[in-house]
Structures are given as structure tokens and as C-alpha cells.
Amino acid sequence: MTQKFDRIVVVGGGSAGWMTAMALVTGLKGRVNVEVVESEEIGIVGVGEATFPSIRHYNQLVGIDETEFLRATNGTYKxxxxxxDWLEVGRDYFHTFGHFGNLFGSQTLWAQYRRMGLAEPLGLQCVPTVMAMQGRFALPSEQDQFKYAYHFDxxxxxxxxxxLAMQRGARHTQGRIVDVVRRADGxxxxxxxxxxxxVEGDIFVDCSGFRSLLLGxxxxxxxxxxxxxxPVDGAWACPTERVGEELAPYTQATALEGGWAWRIPLQNRTGHGHVFASRFIDPERAREQLLARLDGKPVAEPRLLRFTTGHRQRFWVNNVIAIGLSSGFLExxxxTSIYLIQDGISRLMTMLTAGRPLDENDRALFNDGSVRRFARIRDFIILHYCLTRRRDSELWRHVATMELPETLAFRMELWRRYGVLHEYDEEGFDATSWLAIHAGMEHWPERNDPVFAEIPPERALQALQGRRNAIAASVARMPLHHQMLGQVLR
Structure with a gap:
């Protein structure tokens, strides 16, 4: 079965719906009618959003100016x-968007750290990690190349x-959907x-959130x-007033008894939340733990979100494509929520801009790639849990001893035995990110490649110290995050 399309209906607004509509009207340049059906009666999940660097690529593709974006969304840099407290209570580490240098080869830096028994964090060899630790920010330069993302409302x-999408031709229809009319082919x-x-259409993009109105x-x-x-299946979200002038240029995730708490700094407020597993903690206790952690006056009552981690078996069925929470959710x-929206949009646009009718092969490619993307990110998130040394609550005992997905168990074994950071296709995070988690959780290979011993320890130490000192000197000249943001917004 092939499909021709002249009318695309996006069901649902929010970030998923309007990111999709914006991409459609920009990429298809008016060749297709795009209509967004949205009900003001149905709220969106938006609780303040943290992203990773792919959001910058999306904004650039659809022609969004960074300063305008930051102003419009109360955005900050990330x-x-x-x-x-993920490894042990009282211990922390950073996962940042930089690299650790190429000292004597692509994977020797961690080997030298382990060989020489250095106690200092591996992150001291990473420019954005040092920036984050000191609360500083500067845009990348030719000397300091790194990626960054945003926090925003x-x-x-x-x-x-x-x-913007409506200015470019998208149609906005407000109304609550009460029925779905089916075609003879399903x-x-x-x-x-x-x-x-x-509202009729040739293709329907389901951006209806957890309800998954069309696909599910x-x-x-x-x-x-x-x-x-x-196992987490709920989250309490509560924004607070911003306290103090300074802004942390990073998201904070703190492991708790039955889950973990987030802290996301915006220009005008701070987003707080507690993601929890109701199997291991009562939701009301999780709410109390969140309220006890707030660092400012709440500006709204805590809001409870319920979810199940996973995804629809297929993402594109017949003429319905699910993007965003309607397709699945990873805590x-x-x-990763905005990234998965963007990934779905990218796959869809690849198909729609091919200039030919869509067929079963297109749908199969879309579905297979989306399933693998979810699996790769799932494994990366599980890595944070399964390496913990904590045994102080039922949740941490469960995740430390559970059977792992075969794909994750295989790549962990390669790392543990040989120091190989194995990568599959459809990865959401590169080897540098995997190294950051392994290093932060002090999960090192059992042995080093013997070739590392050919480098004299004093030479390796000198190189490590030289890089660390150069990074420290560079970061010391950078402005504090709130100062840099103020300059940009002015």
C-alpha cells in the first residue's frame, strides 16, 4: 500500500506538536497543508525542560535565532x-557534552588515570565539566570546542x-476530539x-501525549x-522562585530513597521534581521528600505525573505516525524527551521530502530505527542504575541485581574485560558519554592494554597535568553563567 499526501494533520500541541508542525511547514515549503488540532482543555506535560545539544541543530534547521529563543522561553545554558549520590551517598560526578582529549590515542586517558591511581575526577580533563563545576559559561571557540544545550520553559x-509555524502557513484548529473516523483500510x-x-487528512501525526489518542x-x-x-512510574513536579543571582549551567539529578530528584534552573524560576517508583516508595512520601528539598518558595502546587517506561510496538501504522509521548517514554x-521528538521528526521529514509516495518499506525503516533508538537510550539510562554501590533501600537493591538487557550486558562485558566502548547503530549517546558514566561510577576495566605501559608514567602524568592546568586557566577567564546570559540577552 502506497500513500500520497496533500494534507497532514497534527493531533495535539505542546512541544511535540508544534516542533512537528514547524518542521513540516519549513521543510515542505508550502507544498502540503499542515493543520494542528489542539484543545485548550487538555493541558500539556511541560514542567520545564532540560535538553541535550541536538536541540540547537533543530532550532538552526528551522531558522530560530538563539537569542530570540532564550528570551521567549526563559532559557538558560546547559x-x-x-x-x-548515585554511586554512594556523598559522591557526585558530571556527565557533560565535551571530550576528554586525545592523549596518546583515543582511549588512553582513562587508562593512564587507572594505571597511576589518580584520585582526581576524570572531568578535570574536560572543558565543559570544569566550567560547570565553577558555574561559568562561554560560547565555544576554536581553542575550546564543546557542545552545549539549554534549560527552558x-x-x-x-x-x-x-x-512562528502559523506565520509560515500552519493552520491552528482549537477543539476537543471526541471521535476518530476510520478508513476502510484501517x-x-x-x-x-x-x-x-x-478535520480530514491524508497523514495524521499523533502528538497527543501519554493518551496516544490515535496510535494507542x-x-x-x-x-x-x-x-x-x-521501574520509575511517577513524578512530582514543583516550580519555585529563583533564589540568588547565580545560575548553575547544568541540570542536577540527586538519587533518593525511591528514585531521584531533578533541579533545572531557568531565568525566572527553578524547576524541581521527584521521579519515583511506586513499587518502592509511597507517592505521598515522595511528595514530602520533594517539598523538603525545595530551595525557594513554591509558585505552584506539586503536580503528579504518571507514566510507564517503554514504547509502542510500532511508531508508524497505516497513515498514523506517533511522535513524542504518544509513541513512548523514557524517564x-x-x-531525552525533546531529543526523541526531534529524532522522530527527522525520520518523518526524510520520508516526506523524498518526493515520492510512501510505502511499506518507508514505514518499516521508520519503525525499526525508532525501536532501536529507544533501546539504545534505555540501555544508557539503565547503566546509571546498575553500577550503583547503594544497598540502602529496596529500589537500589533491585537495580543493582536485576538481569540486564542482552545488548547492555554485552557492551558492559566488553568494557569490563577489554576497555572497549562498543557502539551499535542508532545510538543516542556517543562513546564519550558512556565513558563519563563509567568513570563517574568508578567502573573500570579489569586490565589495561599492555601498550599503555610503553608510555613512561612521568610522561603521562606530565601530559595530564598540562592539559588540566590549561583547562583551568582557560575557564578562569570565562564569565559566570548568569553574567554571560545577561550579555547575550542584552
Whole structure:
């Protein structure tokens, strides 16, 4: 079955819906009618968003100016995530968007650290990690090349994109969907609104959030459950007033008794939340733990979100494509929600801009690639849990002893035995990110490649100290994060 398309209907707004609409009207340049159906009665999940560097690529592709974006969304810069109490209570480490240098080869830096028994963090060899530790920020230069991302208000981002997308030709229809009209071949012909209007389309993009109104609801696509490995199933979210002038240029994730707490700094407020597993902690106790951690006056009551980690078995069925939470959800530990939206949009645009009718091969490629992407990110998130030394609560005892997905167990064995950072296709995180977690959790290979011993220890130490000192000197000249942000916004 092939599909031609002249009308694309996006069901649902929020970040997923308006990022999709923005990409469609920009990439297809008016060749297709794009209509977003959104109900003001149905709230969006937006609780303040942390991202990783791919968001900059999306903004650039659709022609969004960085300064305008930061102003519109109360955005701040993000250099990575600070993980507190994950290895042990009282220990922390950074996962940042930089590299660790190429000292004597691509993978020898960690080997020299281990061989010489250096106690200092590996992150001291990484420019954005040192920047984050000191609360500083500067845009990358020819001398200091690194990636960065943002924190921003997801509700304001959706509104910003809606305005731009409508200026470029997207149609915005407000109304609550009460029925889905099916075609004879099982696809979707139209959605019926509560006021009697009917919105027809050739392709429907389901951005309806956790409800998955079209793919999970009308088409009844099965769900692949990851909760055995990622047991968190709820989150309390609570914004607070911003305290003090300084802004941390990173997200903070602190491991707690039954889950972990996030802290996301924006220009005007700070986002706080507690992601928890109800199997291991009562939701009300999780709420109390969140409120006890707030570092400012709450500006709203804590809001409870419920979810199951996993994804729909297929992401594209007949003429319905799910993007965002309607396709699946991986807990927000590594800020992947916006990335997975962007990844789905990228796959969709590749198909739609090919200039030919869509067929089963297109759908199969989209589905297979999306399934693998979810699996790779799932494994990366599990890595944070399974390496813990904590045994002080039921959750941490469970994740430290659970059976791992075969793909993760294999790559961990390669690392443990041989120091090889194995990569599959459809990776969400590169080898540098995997190294940051292994190093932060003090999970080192059992032995080093003998060739490392050919480098005299004094030479290796001199190189490490030289790089560390050069990074420290460079970062010391950079402005504090809030100073740099103020300069950009002015």
C-alpha cells in the first residue's frame, strides 16, 4: 500500500506538536497543508525542560535565532548533568557534552588515570565539566570546542513555535476530539471535534501525549514495557522562585530513597521534581521528600505525573505516525524527551521530502530505527542504575541485581574485560558519554592494554597535568553563567 499526501494533520500541541508542525511547514515549503488540532482543555506535560545539544541543530534547521529563543522561553545554558549520590551517598560526578582529549590515542586517558591511581575526577580533563563545576559559561571557540544545550520553559517554547509555524502557513484548529473516523483500510480518515467539526487528512501525526489518542487509542497498537529495568512510574513536579543571582549551567539529578530528584534552573524560576517508583516508595512520601528539598518558595502546587517506561510496538501504522509521548517514554534522567521528538521528526521529514509516495518499506525503516533508538537510550539510562554501590533501600537493591538487557550486558562485558566502548547503530549517546558514566561510577576495566605501559608514567602524568592546568586557566577567564546570559540577552 502506497500513500500520497496533500494534507497532514497534527493531533495535539505542546512541544511535540508544534516542533512537528514547524518542521513540516519549513521543510515542505508550502507544498502540503499542515493543520494542528489542539484543545485548550487538555493541558500539556511541560514542567520545564532540560535538553541535550541536538536541540540547537533543530532550532538552526528551522531558522530560530538563539537569542530570540532564550528570551521567549526563559532559557538558560546547559553544559550537562551533575549526578549526586548515585554511586554512594556523598559522591557526585558530571556527565557533560565535551571530550576528554586525545592523549596518546583515543582511549588512553582513562587508562593512564587507572594505571597511576589518580584520585582526581576524570572531568578535570574536560572543558565543559570544569566550567560547570565553577558555574561559568562561554560560547565555544576554536581553542575550546564543546557542545552545549539549554534549560527552558516547555510551555513557552510551544507557544513560541506555534506563533512562528502559523506565520509560515500552519493552520491552528482549537477543539476537543471526541471521535476518530476510520478508513476502510484501517487508517484514520478524520477526527471529529466536540462542536461537530470534522478535520480530514491524508497523514495524521499523533502528538497527543501519554493518551496516544490515535496510535494507542484508535489503532490499539501494543505497548512494549521497560518497567522491569526502569521501574520509575511517577513524578512530582514543583516550580519555585529563583533564589540568588547565580545560575548553575547544568541540570542536577540527586538519587533518593525511591528514585531521584531533578533541579533545572531557568531565568525566572527553578524547576524541581521527584521521579519515583511506586513499587518502592509511597507517592505521598515522595511528595514530602520533594517539598523538603525545595530551595525557594513554591509558585505552584506539586503536580503528579504518571507514566510507564517503554514504547509502542510500532511508531508508524497505516497513515498514523506517533511522535513524542504518544509513541513512548523514557524517564527524564538524561533529558531525552525533546531529543526523541526531534529524532522522530527527522525520520518523518526524510520520508516526506523524498518526493515520492510512501510505502511499506518507508514505514518499516521508520519503525525499526525508532525501536532501536529507544533501546539504545534505555540501555544508557539503565547503566546509571546498575553500577550503583547503594544497598540502602529496596529500589537500589533491585537495580543493582536485576538481569540486564542482552545488548547492555554485552557492551558492559566488553568494557569490563577489554576497555572497549562498543557502539551499535542508532545510538543516542556517543562513546564519550558512556565513558563519563563509567568513570563517574568508578567502573573500570579489569586490565589495561599492555601498550599503555610503553608510555613512561612521568610522561603521562606530565601530559595530564598540562592539559588540566590549561583547562583551568582557560575557564578562569570565562564569565559566570548568569553574567554571560545577561550579555547575550542584552
Amino acid at each position: 553544559l550537562g548533568i551533575r549526578f549526586c 516547555a510551555v513557552r517554547y510551544a507557544a513560541f513555535l506555534r506563533q 487508517g484514520v480518515a478524520a477526527v471529529q471535534l466536540d462542536d461537530g467539526r470534522r 487509542g484508535a489503532l490499539q497498537e501494543p505497548f512494549v514495557d521497560f518497567s522491569h529495568w526502569l 527524564p534522567l538524561e533529558s
